[in-house]
Amino acid sequence: MVGGVIHIRARASLDLTSCKPEKKKKRKSTKAEYVSKTCFFYAISDGDKRCYTEADRTKGYGVQSIPDPETVTFTQVFINGVLQPSTLYRINKGEIIIISKDVPDKGVPIIVQSIRIYKRRLGRG
Numbered sequence: 001m002v003g004g005v006i007h008i009r010a011r012a013s014l015d016l017t018s019c020k021p022e023k024k025k026k027r028k029s030t031k032a033e034y035v036s037k038t039c040f041f042y043a044i045s046d047g048d049k050r051c052y053t054e055a056d057r058t059k060g061y062g063v064q065s066i067p068d069p070e071t072v073t074f075t076q077v078f079i080n081g082v083l084q085p086s087t088l089y090r091i092n093k094g095e096i097i098i099i100s101k102d103v104p105d106k107g108v109p110i111i112v113q114s115i116r117i118y119k120r121r122l123g124r125g
Contacts (some may be wrong), residue, residue, distance in 0.1 A: 031122040036073075039114040041066045041096070045079075047106030053095045058109075067114050068093040078111040079104050 042058040049056075057064045069075060069091045077084045077096065088100040096112055104110060 032119045033122060034117060035120050036115055036117045038116075039065050039067055039072075041112040041114075043110045045104035045106060045108040045110055048103065050098045050103060051095055052098075052110060065114075066091060066094050066096060066112055067116075069114075071116065072114045073117045074115055076113045076115075078109075078113070080108045 040061070041054065041064045042061045043052045043056045044058055054064065054066060075091055077086075077089050077091075079098075084100075088098065090097045090099055091112070091114075096110070098104065098110075
C-alpha cells in the first residue's frame with residue numbers, strides 16, 4: 001500500500017443479454033374452490049349404553065346424521081363438552097360406539113361433528 005490508496009481490480013461483468021426468459025406455457029385451467037360440509041349428531045347419555053345410533057338423536061337440533069367415515073375428511077367427538085381422542089370411540093355409518101373403559105354418566109351430552117372438505121369445480125376458465 002503506497003500513499004494510503006488501495007487498488008482493486010474490477011471483475012468482468014456478467015453478460016445477462018444471453019439469458020432468454022422462459023416463455024410461459026399457456027395451460028387450460030379449471031377454476032375450483034374448496035368448500036366444506038359439516039354434519040352434527042347430538043345425543044344424551046343414558047348412563048348404560050355404549051352404542052348410539054341416529055335413532056338416539058336429541059330432537060330439536062335440526063337435521064342430524066353420522067355419515068360414513070370413509071366419506072368425510074375428519075370427525076370430532078365431544079363428550080360432556082370435552083374433545084375425545086379417537087382411541088376412545090369408533091364411528092360407523094349411522095352410529096358411534098364408545099370403546100373407553102368408562103361409560104358417560106347419565107345426562108351427559110355426546111356430540112359428533114363430521115366435516116368433509118372437497119374441491120368444487122366452477123367451470124373452464
